[in-house]
Amino acid sequence: MDWITTVDHKKIAILYLWAGGLFFGIGGLEAILIRIQLIKPMNTFLDAQTFNELITMHGTTMIFLGVMPVIFALMNAVIPLQIGARDVAFPFLNALGFWTFLFGGVLLNLSWIMGGAPDAGWTSYTPLSTTQYSGTHGVDFYTIGLQIAGLGTLIGGINFLATIITMRAPGMSFMRMPMFVWASFITSAIILFAFPAITVGLVLLTFDRILEANFFDTSAGGNSVLWQHIFWIFGHPEVYILILPAFGIISEVIPTFARKRLFGYSSMVFATILIAFLGFMVWAHHMFTTGLGPVANALFSVSTMLIAVPTGIKIFNWLFTMWGGQVRFTTPNLFAVGFIPTFTMGGVTGVMLASAPADFQFHDTYFVVAHFHYVIVGGLVLGLFAGLHYWWPKMFGRMLNETLGKWTFWTFIIGFHLTFFVQHFLGLMGMQRRVFTYLPNQQFDLLNLISTIGAGLMGVGMLIFLTNIFLTSRKPADAPDDPWEDGRTLEWTISSPPPEYNFKQTPLVRGLDAFWKEKTSGHKTMTPAEPVGPIHMPSATILPFLMSVGIFIAGLGFMFSRDDFGNAFMGFMFNNYLVTAIGLVITFGSMLLRSLYDDHGWHIEPEELEGR
């Protein structure tokens, strides 16, 4: 109950982490099934339809439901602490964002048990995704589930923007913000501009499917290429929504374990902004073979290649952060150090893809599969592992086991390279992507076998990580405030896990790496910026949960509004939009309640603060 009503950013972070873990597990299982099917030519382990549903759900789940919540978990857990705030700007909205996200994800996954998962690829290109060619409700689960989950993401993004703009501790100017905060700030800005695009796209596709509109139907005056533009105008920025937080994490972990400040801080900030900007200008590089003509292809080729420049700046800055430092190989830093070469390999294949005439060959082959897994898994997932091991003691008060952590790292990264390195060659040798099987004697067999073995090894790495979490959770929560001893930022100045109100007194920030600065000038703690006084706290509430339940019911009701149930009562409820209406009444009723009933929250008095 406590968990359903909480509005505390630290608890919401943990909720996001569990939800992310759940969906990541589902997506990972789907990946293993896909790789088992491809272990040998003409395999009959899965049938073609199931395979297509699995690749669609694997991609969709991983991108929208697997890594996003883990990113949000870290952002929630860390940002208020790093900027010296007591919570996010809108705690109520924060909870609402989580619950809509969770219910959207649950709705999407219900498709497995409610008559067929989406099967048109995570990109859902029309016309394949229209009712004519995808007859089950699968794609409806996709459009409506993602719509609801996307709402949560958008709410979260706006909340972080507001938090970072308004709630920084005194003295923390923008150019004194930790790099992770910067990365999260830019990420949130990308969310703000990119998610409305997919929202529009999903609404149009829903209208085509459920209300028989013709936005994408060429025979009725629509345009099927339009979907690709809308999708990628969102889709390309989305990959930067994913990778920038990882950049932020690496920029925190490496300085801590090299005991040196980040090399070229201001060029890092500048590079981050530039990447975000260019990220919006290059969507059509996913569409070189769609037939945009040479002018568009040339422009998008060159603008895509330019992204390599700010990315390169970042990589060299990380390397030179370690130059002259004292590098410690703790688990978080192993992941961060493993990230650099792996992500670089993903980046260089990105530049290769950007050359349109070469992409005519790469596109839609296993080469592309290799590229984006190098970036998303080799980049983002390694980054998230670094971040989780790094901040775990702060979030839970317990240090993860270092030995198991190192085992996780080595099995995972070796498995990863085994899986994906060979896929570059599969693509170049003529294997297209999204095929449920392949004919023998094409020289694809051995490399596919290697790839599947690698995937198994990655799975083992995940299991070791889960074991680590399980064993750790049974130990007492006794992590010190600054468990890595060389913490540089504000989160390490308070206890692990932090008290409900984070900072008894808001700290005064006197430079970049505020805590480091105090430590080197001989202080043990931060100088407070205010006297001890009563702390205002928001009340717990179940309304965000209820609102999300309402939207969930409304979504289901809308999806099935045209179905023939062969049951008078069900037909009556759904076909007259009564179920939709009930859902909306719950949601709007909760909103009404929220606005009519004034909740002033409560206070923690100074005596209580001292007496802890």
Add this chain to the structure above:
Amino acid sequence: MMKTWQAGKRLLPMTAALGLILAGCGREDLSVLRPQGPAAESSFDLMKLSITIMIVVLLIVFSIAAYVLVRFRRKPDQREMPEQVEGSFKLEVLWTIIPLILVVVLAVPTVKAVFAAGDDHSNDKNAIKVKVTGHQYWWEFEYTDYGVTTAQDLVIPAGKDIAFELSTKDVLHSFWVPSLSGKMDTNPDGTTNRFSFSAPNEGVYRGKCAELCGPSHGFMEFKVKSVSEAAFEKWVNSMKAPAVLPEDPALAEKFKSQCLTCHAAGDMPDLSSAPNLTGIGSRESVAGILLNDDTGVDGAPVLENLKTWLHDTAGVKPGNKMPDPKKDMGLSDEEIDGIAEFLAGYTLD
């Protein structure tokens, strides 16, 4: 400009070496790395150039990383603080400029190649015009200047430019012959694509569909058969000969009433709802994936493949749109085998 060219030139030896290594990868009739025509050649050149540049970048990053990790490990007795360096304007400018130069080295030939690939051959008198239509899950090739339509096997005269016009009857597909050229999508009417390639050497090349188009997407393959000019002319003429029917009149009747309602053959009108069957006995494959091969190394004899297909269309290509001969068309096993035998003998020479 001069500068970039020189940088490019310095990369040449490495490019050549790489080319040799990569050329060992994959089948000659299938691999991107073993280009058999100018279009694939042009993509391959860019790939070699970009791989070379990227390997140089990787080597630099990897060696700095390795050096740093070995040289700057924390020793057990280290207590003093390392110097807190803010950054270095010079170094940061350096690693902004160098990638920029590398990007320019790659961008210039890329832009050139993009425009070269965009050349429209649709009004070229010497080019063979072919309308490619994608269907779930088969390929149709219409030679507009010759009044000939075929399926699955694209027959072309060696060395001639082929000007393609691509479209689809249902969902998106993508037309791809890796060893001859990069791919191009087949879109619905209104967004029709054109492109062209040629195959200087005679031979059979494997083609694939590269855009997810439904359950049998992976099975939507085809062959490109590059033949001599004379053989091409001969093929065109025999394609126009009157349709051949089974000798047994009862079987001929079944064939006409059950098969030719969707398929076409010889001079019969082509409704394009199923692959044209003219001369199917001399094709490279049945249904695009059952390879015809009397030696049994890479497939089975054409008769066996035809029987496999007609007895179990859904099993061979899940989700395909052909009705089942036995269940939906009411043919007996003997009739199916008879039709298979007839089709196996329906050759063009």
